[in-house]
Amino acid sequence: MNPEVTSDGPEQLVEHFFRHESAKLIAVLARAFGVRHLDLIEDKTQEALITAMETWGRHGIPSNPSGWIYRVARNRVLDVLRREKIHQRAMAWTQGNEQYIVSLADQWIADDQVPDSLLRMMFVCCHPVLDRRSQIALTLKILCGFSLSEIARGLLISNEAAKKRVQRAKKALAEEQIKPELPPADELQQRLSAVQEVLYLMFNEGYSATQGHEPLRDDICEEAARLCHLLCGHESFGTPETKALLALMLAHSARLGARVDSEGATILLADQDRSLWDRGLVRAADDWLERSKTDHPSRFHYEAAIALTHCFAPTLEQTRWDRIVFFYDRLLQLHPSPLYRLNRAIARAESGDVDQALEELESLRGRQDMSSYFLLSCALGRLHELRDDSRKAVDAYTAALSGALAEHERALLERRISQLRGAQTDGRSFDATEELK
């Protein structure tokens, strides 16, 4: 038996240890041996984890589990490179000898060097030669240790589609000979924006409401926040926008636990038990937003501020809707999205200005870029509810039902319609756009 092995049971491992270990190993080994060996490195990392699984389950956890897995993975990669005699070429490419490369990797695996390798991989996975969907899939695969079937489950796509996205991404990286380098100063802003965008979209994928409780989707949110936190810790990448993005993620994460009932059905903002919101995360979000202060706030700043305003409201009625309207005004100056206008209209209506809100919604109707008529109809329904016009509200919700809907969306609407038809309104509100965007 390995003398390193202690009597610690496998329970001692921290949560998600294998997942994060996988990301770390791939990042460090790909940096050392080259992104073109990504497939090999992923395979050998997987094998090292399988070996750990089989050994540790029997004999307990070694005293340095990270180092143990790293050595297994590193040696197996070296074995293959030597055996396949592609070694010479690999070495020529990195302009060093084997010993040098191994010593670099050994040095990088030391804890204080790992974030740097992970950041490099983040810029590889979010490289502009890849399309957005491939960037997200590859980030989940490489930096979050997700399997293809987990990616498929998390992104609500088929296994085949997940596989295609990841393969397409790897092929593009190989063809373009992308290196695990941090972006040069003149590209920094643009490349960083791409990483922020990918993390933002990744978080939204995990956060968007679905029928049934799928813990993997919460994991996607957690991973996006983890990677964003990593960016925040870097002197060049921890910009005010990055910090605001983290604040945004944390503020939304605070409400994750209150969004699904025991049967897995979605609970809308208005009906959530606010005592279930994670106060620690709210405080952390507030703290990061404070640290993100800048003279030029980004959309992440305003979106975070809106999410936090909800977090701080003791009830739906006591929400500072005036502030939310103000933040949407600013967002619209930065980015004139019809979805922001729709949300601003709802906030306006909630603050009492229903007529102006109705006008705004009417003006959105028939616009080419108002892609989601479903959301528009839901918003109209809500506005009519606020005017105590339950017949028009039912009409609007019924119109929303005519579109192509996910099952949980249909269920929510049908439930609301029957409530309205039944005992008039019961005072509960229905802010569908908040949860279904």
Add this chain to the structure above:
Amino acid sequence: MAKFMFLHRSGGPCAFEQSPEEMQQAMQAMGRWMEDGLKAGWLLDTGDGLKADGKVVHADNTVTDGPFAESKELVGGYCMVEAADLEGAVELAKAMPQTGGAIEVRELAGHSMD
């Protein structure tokens, strides 16, 4: 009481579809199974895993690389348990966390006993 050897036959390539998260969970479940067995006394030896490559020594002492069995039949590990009978041993094997393979339950013949 009788002694049994559990031979773990690997699940073949499908084992590689496992995600790190699932592996960690499988390993922790395996650890609990082993711990329970050691405490209760029915686990005689936690055994070990077996490396995939080896040599095969034939009757005429020729040596070949191997075993090269179908990967899904390859014995990847073993452990020793004690149970009242084969049925009891099978129940213990059922409780053992699986990682996509199969467990072969074989009673020791006792030939080596005094």
